[in-house]
Each structure stands twice: as structure tokens, then as C-alpha cells.
Amino acid sequence: MMTIRRFVIGTCKYGFLWLYATISLFLFAWIFASSFKSNREIFRSPFSLPENWTLDNYVRAWESANMSTYFWNSIFVASISVLFTLLFGSMLAYAIARFRFRGNALLSGLFVIGMAIPLQSLMLPTFLKMNELGLRNNLLSLILIYGVFGLPRAVFILVGFMKSIPAELEEAAIVDGCSYWRMYGKIIIPLSVPGMATLAILDFIGAWNEYVYASVLLATDKLRTLPIGLANFKGEYSSEYGLICAGIVITIIPVVIIYVFFQEQIVKGLSSGSVKG
Amino acid sequence: MKRQQRLLIATFTLPSLLLYAYFFLSPIGEVVYYSFFDWDAISPKAFIALDNFKELFADPVFYRSLLNTLHLLAFLVLLMIPVALLLAYLLYTEVRAFKFLRTVYFIPVIVSSVATALMFQFIYENYFGILNTLLRKIGLGEYTRVWLSDPATAMSAVSMPLVWGQLGLMMIILLAGLQGLSPEVLEAAEMDGANAFRKLTRIIIPMISGVIGLCLVLAITSAFKTFDFILILTQGGPLHRTEVTGSYMYSEGFNLMNYGYGSAIAVSIMGIAVVISVLVKQFSNRMDR
Numbered sequence: 001m002m003t004i005r006r007f008v009i010g011t012c013k014y015g016f017l018w019l020y021a022t023i024s025l026f027l028f029a030w031i032f033a034s035s036f037k038s039n040r041e042i043f044r045s046p047f048s049l050p051e052n053w054t055l056d057n058y059v060r061a062w063e064s065a066n067m068s069t070y071f072w073n074s075i076f077v078a079s080i081s082v083l084f085t086l087l088f089g090s091m092l093a094y095a096i097a098r099f100r101f102r103g104n105a106l107l108s109g110l111f112v113i114g115m116a117i118p119l120q121s122l123m124l125p126t127f128l129k130m131n132e133l134g135l136r137n138n139l140l141s142l143i144l145i146y147g148v149f150g151l152p153r154a155v156f157i158l159v160g161f162m163k164s165i166p167a168e169l170e171e172a173a174i175v176d177g178c179s180y181w182r183m184y185g186k187i188i189i190p191l192s193v194p195g196m197a198t199l200a201i202l203d204f205i206g207a208w209n210e211y212v213y214a215s216v217l218l219a220t221d222k223l224r225t226l227p228i229g230l231a232n233f234k235g236e237y238s239s240e241y242g243l244i245c246a247g248i249v250i251t252i253i254p255v256v257i258i259y260v261f262f263q264e265q266i267v268k269g270l271s272s273g274s275v276k277g
Numbered sequence: 278m279k280r281q282q283r284l285l286i287a288t289f290t291l292p293s294l295l296l297y298a299y300f301f302l303s304p305i306g307e308v309v310y311y312s313f314f315d316w317d318a319i320s321p322k323a324f325i326a327l328d329n330f331k332e333l334f335a336d337p338v339f340y341r342s343l344l345n346t347l348h349l350l351a352f353l354v355l356l357m358i359p360v361a362l363l364l365a366y367l368l369y370t371e372v373r374a375f376k377f378l379r380t381v382y383f384i385p386v387i388v389s390s391v392a393t394a395l396m397f398q399f400i401y402e403n404y405f406g407i408l409n410t411l412l413r414k415i416g417l418g419e420y421t422r423v424w425l426s427d428p429a430t431a432m433s434a435v436s437m438p439l440v441w442g443q444l445g446l447m448m449i450i451l452l453a454g455l456q457g458l459s460p461e462v463l464e465a466a467e468m469d470g471a472n473a474f475r476k477l478t479r480i481i482i483p484m485i486s487g488v489i490g491l492c493l494v495l496a497i498t499s500a501f502k503t504f505d506f507i508l509i510l511t512q513g514g515p516l517h518r519t520e521v522t523g524s525y526m527y528s529e530g531f532n533l534m535n536y537g538y539g540s541a542i543a544v545s546i547m548g549i550a551v552v553i554s555v556l557v558k559q560f561s562n563r564m565d566r
Contacts, residue, residue: 009473013367020364021381024441028384030407031396046405088293095289099282107290114301116554118502120523121543124530125307126300148300151293180285209389211505216531227391231509234395241399248392255387263380266387270446271453 035245042241057246065236065243067250069222070229077142077225078207082200084147089154089199090192094184096155097162098170108159114152120212127216137219145217146207154199157269161195162188198269201262205255226251308547311540318534329541339542341517342525345432349521350500352436353443358492361447366477368448369455379452383445390442394509397438401425425511431518438506443499447492454488455481494557501550522546 034042035057036050061067095101096108126145127136135141165188173183189196211227218224224232230247237243259266312329316322333339364382368375385393400407401424409421424434462480482489504523507513513520513528520528522542530539 013370013372016363017367017372017378020360021378024381024385027396027400027407031399034399043405046407046410088296091289092293095286099286101283101286107294110294110302111297114297116551117301117305118498118546118550120502120504121526121547121550122301122304122308123527124311124536124540124543125304127531128536129300129304129307144296144300148296151297151301180282184289205387209387209391211389211391212508212527215508227389230389230395231391234398234509241405244395245399248395251392252388255389256384259380259384259387263376263383267379267383267449270386271449 031245031248034242035249037242039239039241057242058250061243061246061250065229065233065247066221066224067226067229067247070224070226071250073139073223074208074226077139077146078204081143081146081150081207082203084143085150085154085203086196086200088147089151090158090189090196091184092151093155093158093162093192094188097159098188108155111152111155114149115156119149123212123216126213130217136217137223139218139223141217142207142210142214142225145213146203146210150199150203150206153202157195157199158192161192165191194265197262198265201258201265202269205258205266208255305547308540308543311536312544314537316535316537318536322537325537329538330545332538333541333545338517338520338525339522342513342520342522345519346500346521348432349436349439349503350497352433352440353496353500354493357440357444358447358489358496361444361492362451362482362489364444365448365451365455366481368452379449382448385442386445388442390438390503390505391509393438393442394506397434397441397506398425398510401434426515428515428518431511431515435507435510435519438510439499439503443496447495450492450495451485451488454485458484490557490560494553497553498550501546501553522549 030047033049034046036053036055038056041051092107092111096104130136130141133141135144169187169191170183173187178186209227210225211231214225214228215231218228230244230251233240233244233247313324313326314322315325315328368379372378403409403421403423406424408424412418412421422430424430458481462484463476467476500521502523504521504527507519507521507524508527511519513524517525523546526539526542526546529535529542533539
């Protein structure tokens with residue numbers, strides 16, 4: 001009796017877990033398989049494996065549809081904006097976590113508020129501001145926006161992290177006549193690396209995927225980031241389904257690789273960051 | 278405080294504070310300011326006080342977009358959170374291939390919304406799309422339709438990519454909540470002979486109600502701020518059938534150049550989001566006590 005019950009429960013449990021997993025995997029597999037097919041083949045047999053695994057769609061997406069340009073633009077924007085957030089965020093967090101001064105609470109409050117504002121509602125003024133500054137249609141505008149918009153989360157994560165570093169280390173360093181700058185560079189930053197790494201990964205993925213701001217700020221084709229370039233496939237190559245699938249795969253692969261290497265940081269960063277926020 | 282230290286704090290905080298004030302705080306003020314004007318970017322701004330808001334509160338499209346946002350929210354709350362909770366609970370009760378399953382559930386979270394939207398486009402495609410082909414194969418051909426432009430299904434069809442894209446995030450948040458529970462309580466429940474369902478509804482859900490509350494907040498805020506799927510799949514059409522508050526702001530502001538009116542929509546989105554965050558803070562503070 002007991003074993004039958006356990007069997008039924010086990011079947012239901014694994015049945016549900018794998019049902020959802022299968023649906024998700026099927027969708028990815030369908031896109032992947034279609035990225036090797038010609039249009040005719042997709043129409044004729046949408047569910048079969050490709051007859052021959054040619055890289056035609058990938059070559060065309062990468063070269064003639066400019067995916068390579070979009071790809072490097074995305075790498076450039078995402079990396080520089082992450083460095084921006086890490087540098088400014090860690091300096092701010094160091095001051096907030098380690099020094100008592102008037103306005104300390106106000107300062108951290110200003111940044112915490114930033115986490116409650118839906119960034120999309122600031123699109124219009126940001127667009128006008130970038131226009132005024134002459135930064136429209138310039139990758140620098142995206143770097144500034146992603147970098148600055150990343151500060152609230154950076155302050156939130158790094159202040160918590162730096163507060164947990166024991167003060168004895170710094171006290172000893174002061175006795176040794178170490179300057180605050182050296183302390184920041186030699187003690188605080190190295191000890192904050194785990195927090196900074198989590199932040200860097202999350203911000204990189206965020207910048208890699210961002211669509212709406214990039215869509216209003218960038219106009220020229222050669223400045224487009226991947227999401228804009230891919231969204232434009234829908235218009236320019238609307239009936240070239242294999243090509244669109246190849247574009248999707250090219251966009252997804254880098255973040256999947258990042259996930260495979262850093263999954264513990266990502267999972268921990270996202271779950272603890274939001275549980276506390 | 279020593280002068281040297283004061284200088285140091287200034288050098289550490291001022292550059293980022295200034296950038297933050299210029300690119301983040303001042304746009305918050307500006308969007309409110311612009312909402313008091315009639316302005317199309319070409320002719321000069323005309324101050325019209327609250328007229329944009331008066332117009333907004335009488336605008337049937339705005340109400341349509343609010344209603345559609347609630348439709349989206351209903352999918353997130355009634356479909357995404359329960360499924361995420363069930364998956365998290367099942368993963369929590371030791372399973373084989375834990376890491377693999379968690380990866381499969383989570384990957385959609387980090388996939389760009391543009392890629393997700395295009396993938397769902399292939400599900401809904403009329404002739405060879407996954408959904409219609411499957412329906413034909415299992416003999417339900419009469420149920421096939423143009424999912425994204427049929428008024429009866431369009432809003433649900435654009436909601437699904439968001440459900441799929443966020444479910445994994447909810448799942449890991451709930452899983453983290455479950456892993457924070459003390460095992461003794463669950464063991465005690467097991468000793469009492471509580472079955473799995475009772476254990477879930479009577480013990481586990483009440484104990485992680487704080488985390489479930491957090492998921493609700495995240496669902497509410499993302500319903501009010503996500504519109505990239507809609508821009509790509511339907512652009513709010515057919516006839517505003519899939520317009521949500523965010524996409525309405527985007528089309529008024531960037532397609533029709535009604536900067537003032539678009540700002541008024543943005544201000545109301547911001548207002549709703551801030552009110553919700555404050556309510557939730559209060560709620561979670563009460564939970565902590």
C-alpha cells in the first residue's frame with residue numbers, strides 16, 4: 001500500500017516537473033532546429049530535424065544582416081556600463097558603509113528610492129536630455145544610462161557587503177599609516193569581490209538585453225545593440241524565418257554561457273537581492 | 278571630523294551623486310514638469326496645468342490600457358505564481374536532476390525580451406506556428422486562429438511570454454524562501470501524518486507568506502512596467518486591444534510626439550508603482566513583527 005502511494009506521488013511530482021521543463025526545452029529546441037532550415041523546409045515540416053545542418057542562416061545573420069556589428073556594440077556597451085557602475089557604486093558604498101558623516105542616511109536613502117521607480121517612466125525626459133546633450137544616436141548615452149541606473153542596486157548590495165567586513169583590518173592599516181585610498185584599493189575592494197562579481201553579472205545581462213531605451217536613443221544601423229538589431233529583423237527580414245531563428249540563437253548563447261559558469265552567483269544575487277529589497 | 282576625511286568623503290561620493298542627480302533624480306522632476314504642458318517638440322511648450330490629467334482620466338484608451346495591464350497582472354498572479362510555487366516546492370523536496378531542472382526553469386529569465394517575443398511569435402504564427410500545427414495534428418483544427426490579432430485571444434497571447442520569462446525568477450525566490458525554513462517544523466508535520474497537500478497549504482504557504490507577498494509585488498510592478506513584448510508582438514494593436522499603460526506612454530510620446538500627454542501617462546505609472554511599493558513596505562514590516 002505504502003509503496004503504491006509513494007509511486008503515485010513520485011509520478012505526479014516528476015510528471016509535473018518534467019512537463020514544464022519539456023515545454024520550455026521544446027521551444028528552445030524548435031528555434032534551434034529551425035535556425036538550420038530553409039524557409040521552405042520550415043513550412044513543409046515545422047517539427048522535423050533539419051535535413052542538413054547548414055550554417056547558411058548563421059553566416060547570413062552574422063555578415064549580411066550585421067549581427068556581428070550589433071554583437072560587438074552590445075559587448076562594448078554592457079562591459080563599459082558595468083565598469084562604470086562598479087567603480088562609482090563601490091566608491092559610494094565605501095563612503096556610506098565606512099564613514100559617519102552628516103547626510104549619510106539621506107545619501108543612501110536617495111539611492112534606495114531609485115529601486116522603487118519604474119525606469120520606463122523616465123524615458124521621455126531622458127530622451128530629451130540626451131537630445132540636448134547631443135548624445136542621441138551615440139553609444140555613450142546608453143553607457144551613461146545603464147551605468148547610472150545600476151547605481152541603486154550597486155549601493156544596496158555593496159553597502160551590505162562592506163559593512164560585514166571587520167573593522168579591525170582597517171584599524172590596523174591606519175596604525176600602519178595607510179591612506180584611505182590605499183585602504184579602499186587594497187582592503188575593501190579585494191574583500192568585496194564576491195559582491196561585485198554578482199553585481200557585474202546581473203548588470204551585464206541586464207544591459208545585454210535592454211531594449212526600450214536603446215530603441216529610442218539609437219537610430220543608425222551600425223550603432224544598434226543586439227536587441228534592437230534583432231527586433232528589426234522582424235521588419236526587414238520578416239519572412240525569413242530561419243534567419244530570425246539564427247539571430248535569436250546568437251543573442252541567447254552568450255547569456256546561457258554566462259549562466260552556466262556563474263549560476264550560483266546569479267541565483268543567489270537575484271533571490272537575496274529581491275528578498276531583502 | 279578631520280578636514281582630510283571630509284575631502285575624502287566628497288571625492289568618493291560627489292561624482293556619482295552628481296551623475297545620479299542629473300540622469301536619474303532630475304528626470305523624475307522633469308517628467309512631472311512636462312506633464313503640465315502641451316508640447317509636440319516642434320511648437321513651443323504651452324502651460325496647461327492639469328489639463329493633460331483631465332484628458333487622461335476621460336480617455337477610454339487609457340482605461341483600456343489599465344484594464345489590459347490588469348489582465349496581464351491576472352496571468353502573473355493566477356498562473357505564474359502558483360506554478361512557480363509548485364515547481365519550487367517540488368524542487369525543494371529533494372529531486373533527481375535538481376540543477377538541470379533549475380537551469381531549464383531559469384534560463385528564460387535571462388533571455389532578452391526581444392528574443393522571447395520573437396520565439397512566441399513562432400508559437401502563434403498562423404500557418405506553420407507551433408500552436409496551430411499541434412492543434413491540427415491532434416485533430417482540433419477548428420480551434421486554430423490568428424492568436425495575436427484575434428481580439429478574444431490577443432491580450433492573453435501577449436501575456437504568456439511575460440509569464441514564461443518571469444516564472445523562473447519567482448521560482449528561485451520562492452525556493453530561497455523554502456530553503457530558509459527550519460526542517461524541524463516540517464518533520465513535526467510529517468510525524469503528525471499530514472499529507473503532502475495539507476503540508477503545503479497548512480504549513481508551508483503560511484510560513485513563506487512574506488516571500489509570496491514579495492512575489493506579488495514583483496508581479497504587480499512588472500505588469501506596470503513591462504511593455505517590450507507588446508511593442509514587438511502587436512504594438513498595442515489591434516485597435517488598442519493589447520495596449521498597456523507602458524506601451525500607451527511609448528506610442529503617445531515617441532510615435533505621436535505628444536510629450537506632455539505621454540509624460541502625464543508616465544507620471545501615473547510612476548504614481549501607481551510608488552504607492553504599491555509603499556503599501557508593500559508597510560505590509561512586509563508588519564509581517565516581520
